[in-house]
Amino acid sequence: MMTPEESAKEQREFAEDKALYPPFIVEELKFAREQIRLKAKTGKSHQKFSKITDFTPLILSIWVISNNEFQERFWVRQEPPILNGDNYMETLETFLGDARAVLEANQAGRVSMTPKQREMLQKLYDMVDGFDGDPETPDDPGHGANDAEIIQHPKWHKIQKYARLVYEEISGDDLDAWERSRPKPAKPAKINYKEMKPGEYWSEIKKIYPQSFIKIFERQAEDQSIKDFYVCLLSELWEMSSQDFQERFWDRKEYPIYDNRNCMKTLGEFLNDTLTLLIANRNNTFSISPKQEQMLQKLSSMVKAFKEDPTLPDDPGYGLNDGAIIQHPEWHKIREYARLVYEELSGDRLDQSKSNG
Known part of the structure; x- marks a missing residue:
């Protein structure tokens, strides 16, 4: 049984899906949410x-x-x-x-x-x-x-x-x-995304991510030299480095990052943002040190090899098997190295950040 909050959220998401997607996808997304809730409550999925x-x-x-x-x-x-x-x-x-x-x-x-x-x-x-x-x-x-x-x-x-x-x-x-x-979509109001405030979960998000990352994110609004892809990359690196984050939000799907994050989504974004940063560095539109470049390239190679590893547990999507994936021995190596890369790029020391958070 869903709680009243879960029921209201499900009705809202179902209506949003129905307004956008064709029938097969609407029903499959509904089923996927049911599986996510089931796994959050029982620790297993029947899909x-x-x-x-x-x-x-x-x-x-x-x-x-x-x-x-x-x-x-x-x-x-x-x-x-x-x-x-x-x-x-x-x-x-x-x-x-x-x-x-x-x-x-x-x-x-x-x-x-x-x-x-x-x-x-x-x-x-x-x-x-x-x-x-x-x-x-x-x-x-x-x-x-x-x-x-x-x-x-x-x-x-x-x-x-x-x-x-x-x-x-x-x-x-x-x-x-x-x-x-289906009705034609309403013409959207113009939105200035540069001036948007962080979302309704911002106070909760600030309790999850390191303070160094939060400061960079907040400073970006005033400092145009801080590129979107750099901020996103720092977020992805920290997620990859944090066992606590992975267990809470990838595996158990805790609020407030209930259905946004999972292992393969983060790895895909990391590879994309790393490539963007390396190209920008070589084109002199963004600057990182030779050591930072070398470390990012090494981590990218580790991630690509991990995604192709035949011993990796099956990934059905939506993070439904992330609990098994993050127990893989090669993932432990990636997690440890991602921590070093995050610290090198951010200037933060995660042990100290945790004690100050």
Whole structure:
């Protein structure tokens, strides 16, 4: 049974999903939230990942790739409610990683799909992977900075059309019928994101993150030299270094970071923000020391190897198996080294910060 607060939150999120997503995704997101609540209360989930329709993050990424309206609203204009969640690079990382894993699992006999679904998913994977690696594709500096140009590319339009067919084949949804039935989204009010105050959970967030990070985050409003990707990277490094954070928010899904953070989401953001910072450093638009660059490159290599490790526990998405993932011996090494990298970049000493917090 849900508490009154959980019930109200579920009704609100279900209504928000229904206004934005097609029917299959709405129901799967509802089911995923049920599994998150179940795991938070019992320590285990009953969700099984044995067929293609069990992989909601993959199917959601296919729909996002197919939907030009979504990309214009949330990748380009950054409309709420997806304030800082989706962009071209994050979506591609999710799709390529999940599609590759599902295709390999299908070949090994662990995940079922029809021959047609497999053929179409493989073709879409090849199209997206080829587009991302094409030298004619517009540069992507990260954080959606060039998404408006990327989604106007003729090859991207072909990918959108094919992704729509793949989504319908896997989900069973009729997107034409759904689009005819839903109201047009209201034109959003203009928002100056640079002047936005931290969210309603800010007082709680300040109790979780190190004071050094909080000070950098708050100082960013006045100091334009403090880049968004640098602040995000510090946040990701600290999350990767903190066993307490991982157990509380990745595994147990504690409030206030109830459904925002998980292991693979953080690792994907870390790799993206690290690449952005290293490129900025080499282009002399942001400066880090040679030691900091070397340490970031080493940690990136460790993370990439970890994500490809065949002994890694299965990751069904939404952090549902993070409790097992963060117990992996290689993760312990990453956690220890991420702590050193965070301290090197932030100038903080986490033991001292903890005692002063």
